[in-house]
Amino acid sequence: AAGVIQSPRHLIKEKRETATLKCYPIPRHDTVYWYQQGPGQDPQFLISFYEKMQSDKGSIPDRFSAQQFSDYHSELNMSSLELGDSALYFCASRGRGGASGEKLFFGSGTQLSVL
Amino acid sequence: SQQGEEDPQALSIQEGENATMNCSYKTSINNLQWYRQNSGRGLVHLILIRSNEREKHSGRLRVTLDTSKKSSSLLITASRAADTASYFCATESGGGADGLTFGKGTHLIIQP
Numbered sequence A: 001a002a003g004v005i006q007s008p009r010h011l012i013k014e015k016r017e018t019a020t021l022k023c024y025p026i027p028r029h030d031t032v033y034w035y036q037q038g039p040g041q042d043p044q045f046l047i048s049f050y051e052k053m054q055s056d057k058g059s060i061p062d063r064f065s066a067q068q069f070s071d072y073h074s075e076l077n078m079s080s081l082e083l084g085d086s087a088l089y090f091c092a093s094r095g096r097g098g099a100s101g102e103k104l105f106f107g108s109g110t111q112l113s114v115l
Numbered sequence B: 001s002q003q004g005e006e007d008p009q010a011l012s013i014q015e016g017e018n019a020t021m022n023c024s025y026k027t028s029i030n031n032l033q034w035y036r037q038n039s040g041r042g043l044v045h046l047i048l049i050r051s052n053e054r055e056k057h058s059g060r061l062r063v064t065l066d067t068s069k070k071s072s073s074l075l076i077t078a079s080r081a082a083d084t085a086s087y088f089c090a091t092e093s094g095g096g097a098d099g100l101t102f103g104k105g106t107h108l109i110i111q112p
Helices: none
Strands: A005-007 A009-014 A019-024 A031-037 A044-050 A054-055 A062-070 A074-078 A087-094 A112-115 B005-007 B011-013 B017-023 B029-036 B042-049 B055-056 B061-066 B071-076 B085-092 B106-111
Touching: A005 A044, A005 A087, A019 A087, A019 A112, A031 A074, A044 A062, A044 A074, A054 A062, A074 A087, A087 B071, B005 B085, B011 B017, B017 B085, B017 B106, B029 B071, B042 B055, B042 B061, B042 B071, B071 B085
Parallel strands: A009 A112, B011 B106
Antiparallel strands: A005 A019, A019 A074, A031 A044, A031 A087, A044 A054, A062 A074, A087 A112, B005 B017, B017 B071, B029 B042, B029 B085, B055 B061, B061 B071, B085 B106
């Protein structure tokens, strides 16, 4: 069965550079979530999209932006990268309009290292 | 603010023993879910319990929910080395688009 696909798997950037992370949800899933997980930390909710519209915003820095496209894939754009942005970034998707009570399916994540 | 707090933060047991992990949360919830994460990998859904349920079973997993105490526990019976992973509880309070709020996780080590 198709899963959530994230690319790239690993990304190395320098301070003040920009990065774009991509997420392809499970087919027919219309809700996408982005999470950030620092080393040894719990996943922190960044932002979510439903039907290509932003649904909710968590602890996403102003330097980050995201969008969901017509094919439901999503991209997380990160600018002016800081050392503290080094983390594992997960995308998750959910079907049925992101209905409460349904489980989330997570991708394998993008490991971002900022040097 | 942190919603779920997990206890213990780390747990090491012998293969075959039972492992119990606890989770506490602060606000009212629609449901509570448990996820498993192998090192550096994505999270995998294990089990979901709704706010009107008190106990749920799935294979070797048993989860309980006490909404009066705002707490949940995950029991893994007859543990195996392959159960070594981090386990997170996650709560859902609002509409589905709000996503889940994760606790800090318990790192479980099963010694062969």
